[in-house]
Amino acid sequence: MTHPAQIKIPATYLRGGTSKGVFFSLQDLPERARQPGPGRDALMLRVIGSPDPYGKQTDGMGGGTSSTSKAVIVSATTKPEHDVDYLFGQVAIDKAFVDWSGNCGNLSAAVGSFAISSGLVDPARIPHNGTATVRIWQANISKTIIAHVPISNGEVQETGDFELDGVTFPAAEVQLEFVEPAADDEGGGAMFPTGNLIDDLEVPGVGTFKATLINAGIPTIFLNAQDLGYSGTELQDAINADPQALARFETIRAYGALRMGLISNLEQARERQHTPKVAFVAAPAAYAASSGKAVAAADIDLLVRALSMGKLHHAMMGTAAVAIGTAAAIPGTLVNMAAGGGERTAVCFGHPSGTLRVGAEARQVDGQWTVTKAIMSRSARVLMEGWVRVPADSF
Known part of the structure; x- marks a missing residue:
């Protein structure tokens, strides 16, 4: 009996605020997952480890809680005066369902740093030392988020002394502006x-x-x-x-x-x-x-x-x-x-x-x-980067 091989997909596991999620660049996803639909949903479910009747997501990257059962897709922007597009998926734990109806404010704090590190932001907009302003189009809700990301020696600064209740260790502060956040x-x-x-x-x-x-x-x-x-x-x-x-x-x-x-x-x-x-x-x-x-x-x-x-x-x-x-x-x-x-x-x-x-x-x-x-401060940190692996027939 022939069994499908696993495939490798470039991914980064990040903490943003009090949440964690698996981040992808749209261009790195398999072709059938680059568009909304069943293929994309099935891939995100398998990556995170859902549906899991045990509620633990042991066979995936999720942590068995709503705060750790999340996926993010970032891509080159389609909007003027923005740097990147950001799409968020809340992955159900015990159901075969991905909810794309809203944003995750915590993971929003990690989008700017991921976009910079992935080469999705114009290098001319990134200081060698200082703060990079990343203009994010939140595609789920069609709103703008501005992330102020600290930069040291040309790279995203992740360590620092900013403390956030709900997160064990201090890190660098990322200020977020949610522009005109209310529906209209x-x-x-x-x-x-x-x-x-x-x-x-x-x-x-x-x-x-x-x-x-x-x-x-x-x-x-x-x-x-x-x-x-x-x-x-x-x-x-x-x-x-x-x-x-x-x-x-x-x-x-x-x-x-x-x-x-x-x-x-x-x-x-x-x-x-x-x-x-x-x-x-x-x-x-x-x-x-x-x-x-x-x-x-x-x-x-x-x-x-x-x-x-x-x-x-x-x-x-x-x-x-x-x-x-x-x-x-x-x-x-x-x-x-x-x-x-x-x-x-x-x-x-x-x-x-x-x-x-x-x-x-x-x-x-x-x-x-x-x-x-609306304005608030969060922090973000890369936990792991490389590839996630999923069976080729899982999506």
Whole structure:
């Protein structure tokens, strides 16, 4: 019996923020995976090790969590005034499904360094020492991200003293600007899809909740922790070890997606696992982060906990942080009120691994809220580079 050989595909394994993913240059992919479709999806699934009924992704590059089950494709840009195009795939762990509906804000921090190291950025735009500004077109959501990547001796600087809660070791700081991160009517949506800063979200069999439904960075459903029976200081096990709680959150997510116009029927929520996110907020309170680090109420503006791919995130998704910063900047949202109300240009929020600061510039134009940009800092580091191997008949 003849068995297929394995093929080698150039790839880089990178940490970006509190996530990890396998990065590819589009030109390095096998021809049938260079276009969207079943071939590309099958390849990404096999590389990451999905679907895995054991939930571990042992036979692939994934780590069995939403934060480590990710793939990125970077290519020469198709947009004027940009350097590269960036496409993100959230790979389901136990299903044969890749969700291309949203961005990963954490891995966005690694796109600039990968693009520079892969020769996709004009060398004339890279200083010998200083900061390279990489203009990224986020192809999933048709938005611009500007990454400020530190450069030392003509190469990307990855080591440094910037500390990010949720990441064990310090590294070089990468500042990200999410330009006009909110959805707009021309883009097929609006920052507040219902037109309201707060809605009554009816979830049959669960309850009716005050909710801020926002599409900025990533579509997100914000709820009050107290309305759900939580304090906002919960760590992962408090939610993830409770199957009933997870099922309730998934039901809320499905009805929220329907209310936001992201899906036309509830069954479609199963095929759109990456978006929207569900998060709950509360006023500041002291707690011990997952590392044991003490977070004082005086050090934060509010508490936020968010779910990704059906589980409470160990820290905070970058795109959800953009949504948090945007909503906090707009008086009257649940996020803004949890932070004490009023006009704000930045907030520091507490998450399960510690704290994070995010800024946003919001203003009203003709009675409608608009956000020019959201800003936050992350770090990124190459973990391994070379080739991934997959059986030739797997895609």
